Amino acid sequence: MKIDLHVHSSERSTCATSTEEEQIQAAIACGLDAMVFTDHGRLVPQARLEALNRKYAPFRIFGGVEITLEEREDVLVLGIQDPALEGQWTYPELHTFVRECSGWIALAHPFRYHPDIVIDVAQYPPDALEGCSTNVALLNRPRIRDAAKQLGIPVVCNSDAHVTRSLGVGYNLLKETPADEAALVRLLRIGAFIGVCMIT
Ligand SMILES: [Zn+2]
Ligand SMILES: [Zn+2]
DSSP states (O other): OEEEEEEOOTTTOTTOOSOHHHHHHHHHHTTOSEEEEOBBTBOOOHHHHHHHHHHHTTSEEEEEEEEEOTTSOEEEEESOOOGGGGSOOOHHHHHHHHHHTTOEEEEOSTTSSSSSOOSOTTTSOOSEEEEESTTSOGGGHHHHHHHHHHHTOOEEEOOOBSSGGGTTSEEEEESSOOSSHHHHHHHHHTTOEEEEEOOO
16 A cells, blocks of 8 residues: 655645645545645544545545644654644653554654754654655755664655645555554554655
């Protein structure tokens, strides 16, 4: 199953210009099987997620969130529906919360805002680093792979699409098809996927 773990929609991200349905249709058109909405500080309402999944089945739509930490790094969180995620977080607090809730946490576009990773990923290792997306500079990709290797965690490839034409830039090929969101989180946490980047 091909899944993009980082997509925005204009319904919940003011910086996005395509609607959630436009993003879903673009993901289907470029051959993806599933995607995760990760809007800035906003979860997808559960009823909306269920309606979208009914309408676009067998395509799968999951609800995550992108959180800008107080340290000014962005992280992706999946597998938790608690509205507390829409608040302010420091990285150690959020990491602890995600672990307690058995969720998944990844650092989005490392080195985008700072020359180094400014959160303590050694003491609080995330589940993945994002190694490819429209907001990952080509020159940072080798550093991200090295950092992930040092931490012993995988690299995910996504689009970070704010507009339909960005869909397909990166995706992750899961080794199994997850039955539900909890199963998706388990596959991601054990690294049962291959990140595929289409930008060269
Ligand atoms: Zn944005
Ligand atoms: Zn994003």
